[in-house]
Amino acid sequence: MDILLTIFNNLIFQPIVNLLVIFIDILPGANLGVAIILVTVLIRLALFPLSYKALKSQKELSTLQPKIKEIQKKHKKDKEAQSRAIMEFYKEHKINPFSGCVPFLIQLPIILGMYRVFLTELEPGNIEGLYSFVSQPEYINTMFLSINLAEQSLILAILAGLAQFVLSKTTFSQKKKIGKTKSGSQPDFQKIMGKQMTYILPFITIFIARSFPAGLVLYWFTTTVFSFGQQYSINKKFED
Amino acid sequence: MIFLKRQTLSNISRKIVSGIIVVYQWTLSPDHGVLSLYTTGVCRFSPTCSEYTKKMVKQHGVIKGLKKGLKQIKDCH
Numbered sequence: 001m002d003i004l005l006t007i008f009n010n011l012i013f014q015p016i017v018n019l020l021v022i023f024i025d026i027l028p029g030a031n032l033g034v035a036i037i038l039v040t041v042l043i044r045l046a047l048f049p050l051s052y053k054a055l056k057s058q059k060e061l062s063t064l065q066p067k068i069k070e071i072q073k074k075h076k077k078d079k080e081a082q083s084r085a086i087m088e089f090y091k092e093h094k095i096n097p098f099s100g101c102v103p104f105l106i107q108l109p110i111i112l113g114m115y116r117v118f119l120t121e122l123e124p125g126n127i128e129g130l131y132s133f134v135s136q137p138e139y140i141n142t143m144f145l146s147i148n149l150a151e152q153s154l155i156l157a158i159l160a161g162l163a164q165f166v167l168s169k170t171t172f173s174q175k176k177k178i179g180k181t182k183s184g185s186q187p188d189f190q191k192i193m194g195k196q197m198t199y200i201l202p203f204i205t206i207f208i209a210r211s212f213p214a215g216l217v218l219y220w221f222t223t224t225v226f227s228f229g230q231q232y233s234i235n236k237k238f239e240d
Numbered sequence: 241m242i243f244l245k246r247q248t249l250s251n252i253s254r255k256i257v258s259g260i261i262v263v264y265q266w267t268l269s270p271d272h273g274v275l276s277l278y279t280t281g282v283c284r285f286s287p288t289c290s291e292y293t294k295k296m297v298k299q300h301g302v303i304k305g306l307k308k309g310l311k312q313i314k315d316c317h
Contacts, residue, residue, distance in 0.1 A: 061284060072286065079287075083312060083315065086284075087315050090316075100282070100283065100284065100289075100313065101270060101282050101283055104270045104279070108268060168277045168278055171277065171279065171280060172277075175280050175281070197277060198277060201274070227278065
């Protein structure tokens with residue numbers, strides 16, 4: 001467990017802290033809010049190829065869905081023969097194989113790292129673990145659009161909840177379009193919780209976000225908006 | 241010292257491992273839990289890799305089941 005924590009600290013946490021401090025150093029007025037937005041967007045852009053590949057092959061898959069269903073029906077009794085036949089079908093149609101759950105899952109520790117960084121209170125002149133080429137900021141301006149990022153903010157929490165609602169709404173209609181909501185094997189969570197979860201979760205987000213420092217909530221809001229933009233741009237690109 | 245029958249031990253380990261898989265499904269999985277609200281389905285298999293692994297572990301035991309599940313995950317990477 002200790003090793004995992006050290007790896008997380010050295011590989012994910014510290015680099016993000018340093019990146020954030022670099023932006024604070026460079027930005028006029030040492031504005032923490034702008035720095036948080038820039039770090040979030042930069043990291044999400046770096047992760048973009050991973051999500052892009054996954055989303056792209058999902059699009060390709062959805063057009064081939066009827067044929068896959070046929071194969072599934074053909075090998076209804078033997079699950080192993082079914083998976084083998086499907087894999088061969090993918091190979092035949094040259095669907096990029098590197099697009100399963102791994103590209104998605106390796107993003108999670110980085111997203112968790114950002115969460116940890118924006119939760120820590122940065123004390124100017126007393127930030128630990130800075131690299132030798134990163135100078136200690138003398139002053140950090142935590143005011144952003146008249147919101148103090150070191151304190152809680154209800155407005156920002158509501159904005160984060162709202163953004164989340166819009167994102168899950170568009171994802172849902174996207175799923176409907178490619179016919180993923182009805183297929184038996186897909187999200188059991190949604191089967192159990194039903195559509196209302198789309199409405200409940202944003203409220204949970206607001207309640208939780210309200211008790212956290214607004215800096216973290218600003219990250220949450222930015223990353224949600226980024227996800228939305230990412231999905232939107234890919235949808236646009238692949239619509240025929 | 242408590243002696244457990246081999247059968248019971250195997251049953252307990254199957255339950256523990258499939259329990260871990262369920263926890264994964266509800267938290268980190270892009271296809272089953274909370275995160276599934278924000279993805280359009282990531283796993284290309286049906287049943288999904290985690291669902292298949294869970295079933296195989298219950299049916300064939302921990303080692304054989306995990307092997308089968310890992311093989312399916314490997315098939316798509």
